[in-house]
Amino acid sequence: MKIYNILLPIIVLLLVIYFLSLNNNTMTSTKFVKINNKLDNEHNQIFKKLDELYDCCEKHWKTEKKMYEQGRKKMPHCHPNVSNEWKEHEKEHKALLKEIKNMKKNIINHIKIQDKRHFHWTE
Numbered sequence: 001m002k003i004y005n006i007l008l009p010i011i012v013l014l015l016v017i018y019f020l021s022l023n024n025n026t027m028t029s030t031k032f033v034k035i036n037n038k039l040d041n042e043h044n045q046i047f048k049k050l051d052e053l054y055d056c057c058e059k060h061w062k063t064e065k066k067m068y069e070q071g072r073k074k075m076p077h078c079h080p081n082v083s084n085e086w087k088e089h090e091k092e093h094k095a096l097l098k099e100i101k102n103m104k105k106n107i108i109n110h111i112k113i114q115d116k117r118h119f120h121w122t123e
Contacts, residue, residue, distance in 0.1 A: 030044075030047040030051075030108065031108075032047075032107075032111045032112065035111070035115055035120075035122060036122040036123060038122075039115065039119060039122070047104060047107070050100060050103060053100055057093075057096065057097060057100065061090075061097075064089075064093075065090065068086055
């Protein structure tokens with residue numbers, strides 16, 4: 001009975017960590033068609049940089065949102081309402097993050113369709 005009291009929490013913790021990693025907002029663990037070590041390593045570098053760009057933009061835009069909320073609380077009563085402008089600003093942030101994700105998908109597709117066909121001889 002004691003072994004279950006030890007193993008069960010460990011198993012649950014590992015499952016929680018695993019599922020949290022699947023739901024992470026970042027774009028990690030990119031799967032793409034493998035061709036050869038040199039190209040695969042360079043493709044991985046491209047994806048790593050795109051992941052870093054995504055994470056950096058997301059962090060920056062969260063900072064902007066926090067600062068906007070702080071500034072909104074300090075606005076004088078006579079200040080024009082900019083909430084609609086902020087909604088557009090935030091929409092653009094989301095669209096840009098989506099573009100980074102789409103760029104990654106497009107590169108994966110390019111590797112699958114173009115690179116694999118043109119560099120099959122390097123396998």
